[in-house]
Amino acid sequence: MxxxxxxxxxxxxxxxxxxxxxxxxxxxxxxxxxxxxxxxxxxxxxxxxxxxxxxxxxxxxxxxxxxxxxxxxxxxxxxxxxxxxxxxxxxxxxxxxxxxxxxxxxxxxxxxxxxxxxxxxxxxxxxxxxxxxxxxxxxxxxxxxxxxxxxxxxxxxxxxxxxxxxxxxxxxxxxxxxxxxxxxxxxxxxxxxxxxxxxxxxxxxxxxxxxxxxxxxxxxxxxxxxxxxxxxxxxxxxxxxxxxxxxGRQPLPARWVFGNFVSRSGYRSEEQVKEAVGKMKQDNFPMDGLLFDMFWFGDNTKGTLGNIDWVNMQKWPNPKQMITDLRTKDNLKSVLITEPYILQNTKIYAEAAPFLASGADGSPMMVNDLSYGTGGLLDIFRKPAQDFIWKSYKKQVGNGVSGWWLDLTEPEKHPAGMMHNLKDYGVARPMAADEVHNVYAHYFSKMFFEKYSSDVSDQRLFLLNCSGFAGSQRYGVLPWSGEVARSWGGLKSQPVVLLGMSLSGLPYIHSDAGGFAATEGADPELYTRWLQFAAFTPVFRPSGTTLEEPYKSIARNYIKLRYQLLPYNYSLSYDQAAWGKPLMRPLYYYSFADSVALKAEDEYMWGDNLLVAPITSQGATARMLYLPAGKWYSLANNSVTDGGKFINQPADIKQLPVFVREGGFVPLWFSKDTIKSTESFDSKNITIRYYPSTYASSYAWYDDDGSSTRTLERADYELVTFKGITAGNKVTIDITTNNPNQYGKKFKRTFKFELPVALANQATVNGKPVDAGSFGKQLDPFQQLSNEFLTVEFNGKPVKVEITLK
Structure with missing residues (x-):
């Protein structure tokens, strides 16, 4: 036929x-x-x-x-x-x-x-x-x-x-x-x-x-x-x-990925590192990671790409000890920058030459228009090339390095005549640069992920990479948004850039907070507004600068708020690993029906419960924003606003408009001691803030050890589910867990249930009245408000909490 x-x-x-x-x-x-x-x-x-x-x-x-x-x-x-x-x-x-x-x-x-x-x-x-x-x-x-x-x-x-x-x-x-x-x-x-x-x-x-x-x-x-x-x-x-x-979905990152990173355009010596860390501690900024830019492998930006080792031993006398001290004394993890180019006259060039991408004649092809010097590009598609470069990286892992920062991996300069060998991946013919360009960074990430999986014991990979392809997320990539201008125009571009990447399957996209390329003079207002926005993005990685008051205190408050939100933020990583949900979501994520939400491009949902509206205009003291249908609570002061409309929200320099959806649960970390890093996180004592709604809602809080690589595979984690509803003056919250067997004489959780409304100091737990000592107030340092709470002990068995409101 x-x-x-x-x-x-x-x-x-x-x-x-x-x-x-x-x-x-x-x-x-x-x-x-x-x-x-x-x-x-x-x-x-x-x-x-x-x-x-x-x-x-x-x-x-x-x-x-x-x-x-x-x-x-x-x-x-x-x-x-x-x-x-x-x-x-x-x-x-x-x-x-x-x-x-x-x-x-x-x-x-x-x-x-x-x-x-x-x-x-x-x-x-x-x-x-x-x-x-x-x-x-x-x-x-x-x-x-x-x-x-x-x-x-x-x-x-x-x-x-x-x-x-x-x-x-x-x-x-x-x-x-x-x-x-x-x-x-x-x-x-x-x-x-x-x-x-x-x-x-x-x-x-x-x-x-x-x-x-x-x-x-x-x-x-x-x-x-x-x-x-x-x-x-x-x-x-x-x-x-x-x-x-x-x-594929993104593997769980380490919990410390949601902390604050200390960074600037290059520390030139161990003394500069100590000075920067000391200043951060003096100013009472919590921090979890320190990024080493170019000067760790050479004194200059010219002629040093490809060293992948500490060169000037006068300025870096004992890198391993320095990295150990940063980790043990300051709870700081060290992250090193690296690039795919190996320049002539660097320490490993002669040994690397056989593993560089070639020209048509089969010999290493030199890239002559790099701003850093002349050299070759590692042919990352060859397994022997991967083994060769991994030796240098593994040495630094042995020194205690906790993460990597891959730059120029687009690759930034990739001549059309350059040829790559993909025989290890089943391709018989040499492939030209334009055929493989878009997956070059992807294969670099793949190499790191596979080498870490085989050679580094039970450690979640920290991998910043500026580039990649579809599927790069499953290799743990933390991409950033490139060389954005340090200007108001640069800041205005970031919500759409980050949301666009989030809808492309790369959930940990973030920006150089504060901007990368300085096109204007120092602007503390711009920097502060950028940090406020970045506090509600997957990775908080400021470009270092000096702030005076009041900007320093405002920045500190938002960094501390990010640590306060650690249990909420870390749960977002489970939503991605289990279901493929991005961390940043447009307002129309669950429905295309709201035609107004479809046009909202400079606000977004951070997880399911927080709506964030960045301030991207110089001198702004308010902004128009759209709230979808329903009631919304201000994260800053607990006030309630009806949605389904635009509002003109006050937003002086101290305020970033953030709203919580009615029915939302937001787990928070409060500590009686000053929070210095995520290392002191105590998941046994968590505040659960519930924002009342007459509609039934639920929320699953995720917890594990924050570092092991196979927690999901081994089911070595816990999901605590909270279901809430408000009827009249009574709030009902049900608590269950997927992992009751871990509870016992030596393990229980204490939840402080906060509500942004007045309590009548009357409640029952599983039908039994609680005593007055279970109620209290605690100061929220971000809100500068004392919120009422009810303390509930949880031992893994289902609990029904009923709280009476005034």
Missing amino acids: EIIKRRISLAILVLVTGSVHAQQVIVNTVGKDPFVGKTSEVVYKAKEGTWTFQGYNNAVIKTTYKPADYSKNEQISDAVINKPPVVGTKITVAASQTVEWDNLTSVVVQREKFYYKTGKEVKVKSAAYFAQGDTRGFRFQLFDNEQIFGGGERAVAMNRRGHRFNLYNSTSPDYGLGAENLSFSVPFFISSAGYGLFFDNPSKGYVDIGLTDKNVLEAGFPSGELTYYVVFGKNIDEIMANYSSIT
Whole structure:
């Protein structure tokens, strides 16, 4: 039967039943009798190529096209980790010339154009292949009101429609709003129509989202496998869960990642390090990490990249002892910067030469336009090159180094004529720079993650990396937003940059708090506003500067607030590791129905319960912001505001507008001693602040030892679930745990339940009245308010708490 000459429809869905078992079914061979069975893929043979469709459990459909005249179709991205399962399939050719795969998720083919459906609803319409010169790719028709989000690091509006982006990791020094192409390009996009699109091709491509044709999304590539995934979901939460189920989720970071990092543009000696740490302690700033910029491996920025060792032993007389002292005396973990270039005349250049990327003649290709000097680029795709460079890194791990800071890994300079050897990954031919550029940093992260897993005992990897690709999250990458200008324009760009990356599957995106590139004079107001914003981002890493009062005290208050929120923030890491949820979420994360929320680009949700509205305008003493429907409590003073509208919120220099959703639980860390670092965190004594609501709500607080690598795998953790509701003047809170067996004579938890309303000093626990001594007040140093609380002991058994309000 000449199916390819007829108008046909192909629909692919998952069935529970099936009578035939086949790994592959060719649509062209199906006649009047339906095919019912189990398959791993369905193939449609067209005149000029072959289409392959594979389903992932009713949530994802993979589509691959192999043109007959196309040879550069290697898949090197490493983005997708799960292979399509063998699933029940039904294919029917009816009188209407339709072939279907049941009714759940489907793809319909009509003259080599594709329609992707969930049930009867078309989600993606008229997807088609195109070839133009050396570029090949896909075009998708967009619905009239469809909005497109994601795509990696872009300092433009969250709705990417109307833009054409390069799919090429690149630096943009001193950028602000309007910078379209930055260091972390991810070809994953989310549509307000209820689907995601992931183009699994890392070559130097582009995506045009309605710029050339307002109703067409076009993605083109010069080489590589031509594959895309359609990811279904009724909202962003479901789409992210399904996308991360195939590309992986971020492993739990160490708890100290949520602390404060001491950093500046290079400490030149051990004495400078001691001086900086001493000043931070003197000024009563808590801190957890210290970042060593370039001068740890050389006295100059010129000619030193690639040393990967302490060079000037007069300035660094005993690095191992220094790192040990920082850890044991100050609870500071040391993080070293490193780059992928190895310059001529450095300590290891001669030994490194065989492992550098080559030119067409096979000899190491020199990069001559680096601002740091002339040298080669490590060919990270070669296993021997990985082993070689790891020796230097492992030596520093042996010195006590706790983390790494990978810079210039886009790579910043990557000549088109440079060739890479991917034979260790199954590619026989040398591959040009533009074919592998976007996954260079990804493979660098992969190398670190795998080496740590095999060579470093039970230590969660700390890995800053400026660049990467889809899937880099599963190697523990903590990306930052590049060389953003230290200006108000730079600050204005950060909410959309960080949210865009969050919706691209990279949940720990953050900025150089305060800005990186100084385009204006010192501005303490700008720096303070940036730190306030950064306190509610995944990693708090300020660019060092000197602050005078009142700015110093304001900065200190927000840093201490971040430590206060440690149990809430750390729980967000579980939400990512378990379900793929980003830490920063747009207001429309759970629903596209609120058209006003869809336009809110300079405010966001920090987890499910906190709404953050950064101040990004100089001299502002208030700002307009949108609160979605429901009641919202001010984190600063407990006042209540009805949502579903815009409000003009006062915000002098001391205030960042942060609101808590009604029904929200926020676990807090208060300590009778001064908090100096996360090392003193005591999870047995936690304050749980509940913001009353007449609607039932629940919250799961996550806790583990904060450092071991296999806590989820071993189920060596606890989720304490709180369910709350308010009826009249009575608040009811139920407490349960997933891990009651850890409780006993030597272990229990004490929860202080705080409410931002007055209590009547009447309560019951499991129906029994509590005595007056269980009530109290404690000062919140951030709010400067004394909040009433009820103390409840928890021993792992279910508890029902009923609290009477005044």
